[in-house]
Amino acid sequence: MSLIKRGPGPRHRHERMTVSADTTAQEGGFEPEGPGREALDVLYRFVAALELAPTVAVHSIDRNGIVRYWNHTCADVFGISAAEAVGKPLTSLASHLDREADFLSTLDTVWRTGRSAPPRDWHIRRLDGAERWLYSTHFPVLRDGVPQQLFCMEVDISKRKVDEAELLAAGANFRQLFQRSTDAIVLIEGNRIMDANPAALALFRCAGKQDIAGKTLLDFSPEVQATGETSTVADAAVTARAFIDGNYRYEWEFALADGTHFWAEVLLTSVTLDHEFLSYAVLRDISPRKAAEHALAMAARVFENSRDAILIIDRQYRVIAVNQAFTALTGIEAGDVMGEQVPGLHSGTHEPLFYQQIWDVVAVHDHWEGEVCCVRRDGEERPVWVAVTAIRDSAEQVSNYMAIMTDITERKRAEEQTRHLAEHDFLTDLPNRVLFLDRLHQALVSARRQHSKVAVMFLDLDRFKGINDSFGHHVGDAVLKEVATRLTGCVRGVDTVSRQGGDEFVVILADIGGVDQAAHVASSVMHAVAQPVRSNGHTISLSVSIGIALCPDDGLDVDTLLRHADVAMYHAKQNGRNAFSFFNADMNAHVIERVQIENELRHALSNHEFFLEYQPEINIASGRTTGVEALLRWRHPQRGLLMPHQFIAVAEECGLMVPIGEWVLCQACSKARAWRDEGSPVVVAVNLSGAQFLHGGLVHSVDEALRQSGLAPAFLDLEITESVIMRGDEAGMATVAALRARGVQLTIDDFGTGYSSLSFLRRYPLTKLKIDRSFVDEIAEPAPRADGAASASLIPAIIAVARSLQLRVTAEGVETAEQLQFLARHGCDDYQGYYASMASADPDLKPRA
Structure with missing residues (x-):
């Protein structure tokens, strides 16, 4: 362990100390704030009670009889300072004259029994030859029921002994001394009080002798008053002891009639007065001393049993006492540090002047506390909260210093865990938005200082919602964890990968060279994410869209960079996903326009700005209009x-x-009902978006539209894209079944652009399919498609699939006679497009019957 030594001096060879960098100086000193401040104050008061007791000498020894503690009063009583006494055998500091063996036996009994010895007088001779009478109380300090130290509290009663001797020698003058004595004296015949001097009447608060005469001393015992038992036997035993020994000293707690209690030291002596054998008792009120002894005994127990390590240091910065918790914390035995100067500094974390400041604070404020790195003897480092306090005597002079050390390892660990949870994503353990923003701010500050660049990458997994919906959220969570691991592996240690929520991640690339380095990282990320993920028996393919913004090119502050990276990511998604895109001004303009359109869309319905156009569907064989497709248009007031x-x-x-x-x-x-009423019964086709199909109220909306218009269900054709129908979930299949049960027709739109299979399509009760216009556009082109297949061979294949499913086939986007002839030759049923629309001059497209 290390504390701080003021000024030069020898350094301890085992330990060292550092002061935590987060300890701050305020108003010329350190602001004390730490764990259990109230507990530290209690410890301080107890230890100060031990050290500064003005009338009670307190010392302690270990099992080998070696002095471990020696307070200031001990130095006055024994004539030996703490520095000279600590570490030496107690028996070498004074002799007990002809009772040395009795004294050693008393100590041995306390060690063996673990019980305090009754207080008694001891006659000692100091090393300087002076003799003293001491009234001593020995008691053990236990930990887990085992004596650890033996404390002794002693009062110098040398002057009192002289007074007692003079009283015994007074003889004929006893009556005069009896009346004038400031000590309470009572005369006892047998075991009952026959007389009391004025001091005794005052002590027992009696108006006259009649209030005390005839009673026994034990009648004033609280135990006797509580139980009502007679005190004759006990009184007789005490009186007999006085006649056998000549005098007998004991302490007793007395209770008065008004309910107050006091402690008295009783000296019971046998005398012959006027040829009568009597005894007299001299009583001295020792209540203040007993209270002091109780506080000192409590202090000793607190000192030894405290879980906090405690060191007592003298004015020369030498250790004069440590408790067992000090050894447990530092690994240093008490004998290795007692009497030594406070261990010096070895860590070098701060300049020596910094440590000198701590003592300067103690000198001004009498207190300093802060976090310290305690290096144990075995080399282990532990964070410790140290409180250093100056202890002042009655003259306001510093007599000692006390250091209380609290191991805060567990608290620091708990704080670190709490901080980690507050700053990291619970699923991936990546930094969350709070920690991410802090790191981005620090990266931008560093970039401005070093004139370097920082890149922010916004990442969004493509179609991640489909993974959750298809495989369950537990698989989705496993995918996110794996992606987090892969992203971390693509960047450097100085970079930050953060999960913002859902399937969104953000990466900070600190101190990069420029666009090329950011592009390289983005390519690495795309490659890593694209590797299949295996979870719960499923193999899942992923892709990611990435938006990149650079500082200072695309922004200088956190908000601007994040907004621009998000814009770039949105642009990457709009351009087909599975790509990365750098921010530029055109992207920003596009996003601004999108936001404007969104705001204007919210009013378009209520402002009646939408209208429908109808494109005919014509039977190839007959040339008759068999249906129309409703096409949405927006008549924007400005655009x-x-x-x-x-x-x-x-x-x-x-x-x-x-x-x-x-x-x-x-x-x-x-509109279809109106045409029917006019004699043109045609089927009207309405495109359904994915959002409509997944919306739980689709069937109800269809029912309402048919009810309000009066249109028969057979004249309504709902077109669903191949990607929506291929989801194949229970809700989607139930929706299709409910619509077909009502007689509504169902068409797969844009067939050939998805990934449907024949076996899957057979599960749905469909009516027809539409060949996507991209196939029709390539009919006249001789070159094969990118995948090697010619359109001329794909269209017949699609028609063959429809025939196997008993579905009608409609071709979209027919614009030339050549395309129409090709479709007719291969058995296509209907067509629509510009070529079909030319046949109708009616702006409402009133179909020909």
């Missing part, structure tokens, strides 16, 4: 006519697609 690709994606992302889709459904059904 003009907007097509679906300009706002549908925004509507889906901001949650507006369901109410917009319900409006389209109602309008289309009403």
Whole structure:
């Protein structure tokens, strides 16, 4: 262990100390704040009671009889200072004249029994030849029931002995002394009080002798008063002891009629007065001393049994006492440090002047406390809270210093755990947003100082919601943990990977060279994430979209960089996902425009800005119009006519697609009913977005649209994209079954762009499928597709699949006669597109019967 030594001096060879860097100086001193401050104050008061007791000499010895503690009063009584006494055998410091063997026997009894010895007088001779009478009490200090030290509290009664001798020698003058004595004296015949002097009447608070005469001393005992038992036997025993020994000294607690108690020292002496054999008792009120002894005994027990290590240091900075907790904490035995100067400094963590400041604070404020690194003898380091306090005597002079050391290892560990939980994501253990923002702030400060660059990467797993929905959240959690591990492996130790929530991660690349280095890291991340993840028997393929912003190029502050990285990530997703993108001004303008469109979309329905156009579906064989597809248009008050690709994606992302889709459904059904009433019964096709299909109220919305319009279900065709139908969950299958049960037709839209299988499609009661226009566009092109397959061979294959499922086939995007002839030659049922629309001059597209 190490404390701090003021000024030069020898250093202890075992231990060293450092003061925690978070200890701060305030107003010229250190602000004391630490664990259990009230407990430290209690310890301080007890230890100060031991050290500064003005009338009681307190010392302690170990089992070998070696002095371990020696207070200031001991130095006055024995004529030996603490520095000279500590570490030496007690028997070498004074002799007990002809009772040395009796004294040693008394100590041995206390050690063996673990019980205090009755107080008694001892006649000693000091080393300087002076003789003293001491009234001594010996008691053990126990820990776990085993005596650890033997404390002795002694009062110098040399003057009192002289007074007693003079009283015995007074003889004929006894009566005069009896009346004038300031000590309480009572005359006893047999065992009852026959007379009492004025001092005795005052002590027992008696108005006259009649209030005490005839009673025994034990009648004033609280035990006798409580039980009502007679005191004759006990009184007789005490009186007999006085006549046998000539005098007998004991201490007794007395209780008065008014309920107050006091302790008295009783000297019972046998005398012959006027030829009568009597005894007299001299009583001295020792209540203050007993209270002091009780406090000192309590202090000794607290000192030895305290879980905090305690050192008492003299004015020369020498250790004069340590408790057992000190050895447990530091690994240093008491004998190795007693009498030595406080161990010096060896760590070198701070300059010596820093440690000198601590003593300067104690000199001014009488106190310092702070966190210290305690290095045990075996080399283990432990954080310790140390409180150093100056102990002053009655003259306000520093007599000692006390250091109380509290092991805060567990508290520090708990604080660290709490801090970790507060700053890290519970699932991946990556830094959370709180710690991330702090580190990004520090990285930007460092970059400004060193004129370097910092990159912020926003990462979002592509289609992660589908993993949770398809395999369950436990698999999703396992995927997130694996991704966190992979991301950490792609960056340096100085970088930070943080999970912001859900499937969003953010990476800080500190002190990078520039765009090329950021691009390299992004490529590494994409490659790492793309490796299949195996969890719970499933093999899952992943991809990630990444947005990158650099400081100072794309922003100088935290908020700007994060916003721009998010914009870049959104741009990467808009461009097909599984890519990374750097921020630029055009992206920002695009995002701003998207936000504006979102805000304007929220008012478009209520402002009646939407309308529908209808594109005919024509039977190839007959040329007759068999149905129409309702197409949504937005007549924007400032932007003009907007097509679906300009706002549908925004509507889906901001949650507006369901109410917009319900409006389209109602309008289309009403129009189809009107055509039917005019004699043109055609089927109206309405596109359903993924949000509508997954919405629990789709079936109810269809029922309402059909009810309000009066349209028969057979004249409503709902078009669902291949990607939506291929989810294959129970809710989706139930929705399809409910719609077909009502007679509504169901079509797979954009067939060929997804990953459907024949066996999967057979599970759904579909009506027809539509060939995506991308296949139709390539009919006249001789070059093969990128995957090596020619469109001319794919379209017949798609038609063959539809025939095997007993579905009608409609081709989208037909614009030329050549395309129509190809489709007719391979058995396609219907077509739609620009070529079909030219056949109708009616702006409402009133179909031909």
